[in-house]
Amino acid sequence: MPKPYSYDLRQKVIQAIEMDGLKKNEVSQLFGISRNTINLWFKRRKETGDIGAKARASSNQKTKISDWEKFREFVKEHGEKTQAEMAELWGNISQRSISRALTQIGFTRKKKLMVIKNEMKKNAMSFAQH
Secondary structure, three states, rough: OOOOOOOHHHHHHHEEEEEOOHHHHHHHHOOOOOOOHHHHHHHHHHOOOOOOOOOOOOEEEEEOOOOHHHHHHHHHHHHHOHHHHHHHHHHOHHHHHHHHHHHOOOOEEEOOHHHHHHHHHHHHHHHHHH
């Protein structure tokens, strides 16, 4: 979700319309914002008395994994399995939750390509010498 416009910008836009007498279309082009946004700010001010951005609802999503040491051990033991298999083994958790938890502990399955490339170069060089 994009960041809301700053309170300072909102004030300048409203001031340009009310005090400077500019039209909403002109202010829209001047500040590079949509006319609908300006209308929404006026509507919000009429309803609440302020033009500030709405407070975002915080994500109080509790993770289903509470014992991170136990989860790290679990990953060491079952790290070669798919996330869906790990979710089934862990129990009462989705594959997506496993994915987020793996990211949180910094677990990755990326291969070290440099090692493979170096080995391939050595083999190619030895074939070229024969």
